[in-house]
Amino acid sequence: xxxxxxxxxxAENEDGTTKAILKDISLSVDENRFIVVTGPNGSGKSxxxxxxxxxxxxxxxxxxxxxxxxxxxxxxxxxRRGISFAFQQPVRFKGVDVLDLMRMAAGQQLTAADAxxxxxxxxxxxxxxxxxxxxxxxxxxxxxRIEIATVLARGTKLxxxxxxxxxxxxxxxxNLIEVFESMRSSIHGTIIVISHxxxxxxxxxxxxxxxxxxxxxxxxxxxxLPELLGTSAAVNMCTxxxxx
Amino acid sequence: xxxxxxKRILEEVxxxxxxxxxxxxxxxxxxxxxxxxxxxxxxxxxxxKSGIDIRIKDGTKKESVHIPVVVSASGLKETVYNDFYIxxxxxxxxxxxxxxxxxxxxxxxxxxxxxxxxxxxxxxxxVEKHYGQGDGTGKRxxxxxxELYLEEGAEATLEMVQIKxxxxxxxxxxxxxxxxxxxxxxxxxxxxxxxxxxxxYEVELNGEGSGTDVVSRSVARDNSFQKFDSKIIGNTVCNGxxxxxxxxxxxxxxxxxxxxxxxxxxxxxIHEAAIGKIAGEQLTKLMTLGLTEAEAxxxxxxxxxx
Numbered sequence: 356x357x358x359x360x361x362x363x364x365x366a367e368n369e370d371g372t373t374k375a376i377l378k379d380i381s382l383s384v385d386e387n388r389f390i391v392v393t394g395p396n397g398s399g400k401s402x403x404x405x406x407x408x409x410x411x412x413x414x415x416x417x418x419x420x421x422x423x424x425x426x427x428x429x430x431x432x433x434x435r436r437g438i439s440f441a442f443q444q445p446v447r448f449k450g451v452d453v454l455d456l457m458r459m460a461a462g463q464q465l466t467a468a469d470a471x472x473x474x475x476x477x478x479x480x481x482x483x484x485x486x487x488x489x490x491x492x493x494x495x496x497x498x499x500r501i502e503i504a505t506v507l508a509r510g511t512k513l514x515x516x517x518x519x520x521x522x523x524x525x526x527x528x529x530n531l532i533e534v535f536e537s538m539r540s541s542i543h544g545t546i547i548v549i550s551h552x553x554x555x556x557x558x559x560x561x562x563x564x565x566x567x568x569x570x571x572x573x574x575x576x577x578x579x580l581p582e583l584l585g586t587s588a589a590v591n592m593c594t595x596x597x598x599x
Numbered sequence: 600x601x602x603x604x605x606k607r608i609l610e611e612v613x614x615x616x617x618x619x620x621x622x623x624x625x626x627x628x629x630x631x632x633x634x635x636x637x638x639x640x641x642x643x644x645x646x647x648k649s650g651i652d653i654r655i656k657d658g659t660k661k662e663s664v665h666i667p668v669v670v671s672a673s674g675l676k677e678t679v680y681n682d683f684y685i686x687x688x689x690x691x692x693x694x695x696x697x698x699x700x701x702x703x704x705x706x707x708x709x710x711x712x713x714x715x716x717x718x719x720x721x722x723x724x725x726v727e728k729h730y731g732q733g734d735g736t737g738k739r740x741x742x743x744x745x746e747l748y749l750e751e752g753a754e755a756t757l758e759m760v761q762i763k764x765x766x767x768x769x770x771x772x773x774x775x776x777x778x779x780x781x782x783x784x785x786x787x788x789x790x791x792x793x794x795x796x797x798x799x800y801e802v803e804l805n806g807e808g809s810g811t812d813v814v815s816r817s818v819a820r821d822n823s824f825q826k827f828d829s830k831i832i833g834n835t836v837c838n839g840x841x842x843x844x845x846x847x848x849x850x851x852x853x854x855x856x857x858x859x860x861x862x863x864x865x866x867x868x869i870h871e872a873a874i875g876k877i878a879g880e881q882l883t884k885l886m887t888l889g890l891t892e893a894e895a896x897x898x899x900x901x902x903x904x905x
């Protein structure tokens with residue numbers, strides 16, 4: 356359903372020179388798959404996620420969704436074609452409450468009861484949160500879970516999570532994994548997760564290891580996980596380092 | 600009978616879909632269109648100048664007064680003096696507001712001068728909405744003056760809203776607070792086109808234990824100009840906070856002048872002011888939910904001014 360063809364991305368340094376972040380990435384992702392993208396800090400994982408959502412545009416290469424070339428489409432058009440994105444560091448809005456945000460996500464007149472269902476599934480006591488403003492009064496963990504709930508409410512065929520585990524220290528990984536599992540059964544969509552967490556890697560159908568601006572390895576967790584041990588990515592996993 | 604333009608304006612400025620319950624005075628094009636008084640709330644016309652006196656008896660609770668104004672005649676300019684005498688131990692809601700429909704080429708202007716004398720331990724909520732419509736070239740001008748005198752233990756909450764259609768406004772609000780009196784102001788303002796809006800507050804905290812919180816949230820679009828000038832004067836043991844939070848867009852300009860004057864060692868005064876454009880990440884987040892950039896912008900502004 357998602358195809359990346361020879362994707363490269365370069366960023367401009369402060370001195371005007373360019374630095375390659377990703378080089379010639381080609382990748383094909385099937386329907387209803389759970390993919391985890393991992394790799395050492397600075398390997399371009401978040402960049403790859405943002406390229407798929409259209410937040411940044413590739414320097415070269417094409418992106419296809421269900422056979423349609425979406426490379427030139429903006430974020431809105433990609434969202435409407437069925438891509439969702441949970442940010443690593445969710446943005447805050449003064450005055451916009453959680454229910455407003457959930458309704459924008461669901462794209463319809465979402466009932467408060469349905470919004471509560473999504474909030475409950477990310478471990479938030481819904482009635483305490485539905486009218487809370489999505490502002491700085493929310494903790495990092497709370498806003499992160501609300502971010503995940505917005506993606507659940509959209510229920511699209513492709514959902515991308517950029518380091519969903521970062522900042523949810525008060526909420527167990529077990530619950531996060533349950534969210535992913537229930538998403539798979541209810542939405543039947545493909546989920547791409549950027550993560551260092553072994554427990555998330557452990558539920559992947561497929562793991563993609565990024566390194567040196569490219570795909571170093573790709574395969575099932577049984578193929579990839581043992582090989583990961585001894586790499587810097589594994590060290591990051593153990594120490595909980597993330598490339599924020 | 601009210602015409603359709605007046606009905607539409609009354610909906611905008613006073614949320615009125617029919618004749619309100621309780622006391623009211625509806626003013627249309629310089630004349631009192633209809634009026635109702637209750638056992639506890641009396642409304643009388645001033646004899647020496649244009650305007651009304653509203654007298655609320657001691658102990659009046661859970662009652663409301665609506666005094667909306669409609670100006671739909673191009674070229675009409677008026678200054679109206681309304682005085683509220685609120686007794687002791689009251690708890691009332693006062694809804695004012697003015698809407699101008701100007702389809703003509705001459706300016707239409709309403710300057711409302713409102714004075715509130717709030718008795719001991721009384722609570723009031725005062726809602727004032729301003730709204731303009733009409734496609735004439737004449738300007739829609741509103742210059743309200745609000746004066747509040749709060750006796751011991753009195754509390755006033757002011758909700759001042761001007762979201763659309765007023766070309767020029769120069770708002771002045773002054774308040775003097777006695778012992779343990781409280782004043783809360785929530786102002787919401789949006790300007791567009793070539794509009795000009797000035798809002799100035801001067802709150803004197805004269806009584807021990809008095810306090811105020813004056814907060815403005817505003818959005819300035821197109822070529823509009825806004826000035827928020829809020830001054831709190833602390834003369835005794837008191838606390839005051841004023842905040843201006845503004846979103847600036849297009850070629851608009853915003854001037855925020857928060858001012859604090861402490862004339863007592865025991866005065867605790869704080870001001871905050873922030874002006875900034877809509878953050879790119881906010882737009883991106885809402886676009887990932889399927890909103891266009893313009894829809895995202897509207898959603899952010901609507902939330903901000905809610």
